Amino acid sequence: MPVTSRRGLLFGAAAVSAGAALTACTSNEPKKAGTAATTAAAADDKPGTPVTIGFAGPQADHGWLNAINQNAKDRAAKYSEVTLEITEGSNDTAAQIGQIQTLINKKVDVLVILPADGKALTQVGLQAMKAGIPVINLDRIFASPQAYRCWIGGDNYGMGLNAGRYIGEQLKDKPDAKVVELAGIDNLELTRQRTQGFDDALKNYPNIKKVARQAADFTVETGQAKMAQLLQAQKQFDALWNHDDDQGVGALRAIAQAGRDEFFMVGGAGSKSAMDAIKADNGVLKATVLYPPTMAASAIDLARALGQKKGVGGLSELEIPASITLYSAVVTKENVDEYLPTGFI
Numbered sequence: 001m002p003v004t005s006r007r008g009l010l011f012g013a014a015a016v017s018a019g020a021a022l023t024a025c026t027s028n029e030p031k032k033a034g035t036a037a038t039t040a041a042a043a044d045d046k047p048g049t050p051v052t053i054g055f056a057g058p059q060a061d062h063g064w065l066n067a068i069n070q071n072a073k074d075r076a077a078k079y080s081e082v083t084l085e086i087t088e089g090s091n092d093t094a095a096q097i098g099q100i101q102t103l104i105n106k107k108v109d110v111l112v113i114l115p116a117d118g119k120a121l122t123q124v125g126l127q128a129m130k131a132g133i134p135v136i137n138l139d140r141i142f143a144s145p146q147a148y149r150c151w152i153g154g155d156n157y158g159m160g161l162n163a164g165r166y167i168g169e170q171l172k173d174k175p176d177a178k179v180v181e182l183a184g185i186d187n188l189e190l191t192r193q194r195t196q197g198f199d200d201a202l203k204n205y206p207n208i209k210k211v212a213r214q215a216a217d218f219t220v221e222t223g224q225a226k227m228a229q230l231l232q233a234q235k236q237f238d239a240l241w242n243h244d245d246d247q248g249v250g251a252l253r254a255i256a257q258a259g260r261d262e263f264f265m266v267g268g269a270g271s272k273s274a275m276d277a278i279k280a281d282n283g284v285l286k287a288t289v290l291y292p293p294t295m296a297a298s299a300i301d302l303a304r305a306l307g308q309k310k311g312v313g314g315l316s317e318l319e320i321p322a323s324i325t326l327y328s329a330v331v332t333k334e335n336v337d338e339y340l341p342t343g344f345i
Helices: 013-017 063-077 093-105 122-130 156-171 189-202 220-233 245-258 272-280 295-307 336-342
Strands: 051-056 082-086 110-113 135-138 150-153 177-183 208-215 239-242 264-269 285-290 323-325
Touching: 051 063, 051 093, 051 295, 063 082, 063 245, 063 295, 082 295, 093 110, 093 122, 110 122, 110 295, 122 135, 135 295, 150 295, 156 177, 156 189, 156 208, 156 239, 156 264, 156 285, 177 189, 177 220, 177 245, 189 208, 208 220, 220 239, 220 245, 239 245, 245 264, 245 272, 245 285, 272 285, 272 336
Parallel strands: 051 082, 051 110, 110 135, 135 150, 150 323, 177 208, 177 239, 239 264, 264 285
Antiparallel strands: none
C-alpha cells in the first residue's frame, strides 16, 4: 500500500476523482495584455510536442497498485503524442533501481516513479534529476526534495480524519458510543498517519470511545483473521473503521460468519467491491474513504505538461506545482455513483 507524508497543495475531490483536473482546456476568449493568463500556457488535450514518459512502480500485487498502473496506461493512451515506457515493476529495491536506470539510459523526457521504498530509491531519483530528466514522484515520497520536480499523492492523515469525522457525525447523538479500528501494517508510516487522523477526529466527539484496535496486513486473509479476533473480544460496538478495502473483504467475511450487524463499517481506499456493497446498502459497509489511484493519471498529465514546458490548467503560474495532495473523499450511497468509475478491482 502507498506510503507518503502529509504535504503539499490540497485539491478538491471532484477535481481528482476522474483524474482530469490537471488538463483543463485553455479558453478561446481573447486575453488582456499583462495578465497572468497571457503568459501561463497550460497543457490541454490538443496534441503538442512529442513526449516520452518513463513509468516505474512497484509490483502490482494489490488491487490499488494494479489500478495505479492501469490509470497510467489509460491516461497516456489518450494523448497521441505521448509514448509511455512502463517497467515490469518490482518490490525489490535493487531491481526497481535497475529498471529506472534503464529508463534514464533511454533518455526519456520525464520520469514518473512510484518507489517501492521512497527512502531507498532517493538516490536514483537524484540521478535522474542530475541527468536533466525531471521526476514526478508518485505517492511514496523520496527522502530529499532534490530527487523530484513534483510530488503527487494521497493524504493518509486525511483518510483517518475524514473517516473519524464521518463516524463521529453518525454517532454524535449516541451516548457512550464505541468504535473499533482495523488498521494496516503497523511498521508503516502510512498506518500511523491514518490512525492519528482518526484519533484526532474522534477528539471532537467526547461521547465516542475507541475501545479496540487490531493491525492487519492489507490482505484478505489477515483482514478476516484480525477481524474475527476483534469480534470475539468486543461483544458490542457501534462503528468500525477498516484502513483498506482489500483487507476489508476478509473483514466482511468474518463479520458474516459471526452473524454480527449491530454496527456500521467504513472502509478505506475505494475498491469497486466496497462501492458495490455501499450502493447495494444491504450490509454493514456504509462508506469508504478514498485514496484515489487516479493519482497515476494525474501524474501522467503532469509529466506531459513538464515535457511540453507548460503549466497546469486552472492555475495562473507558469510552472506546475512542487507538490499536490489529493483529497480523501467519503463515498456513501448518496454519492457512490459519482465515484464508482474510479473504484479499483
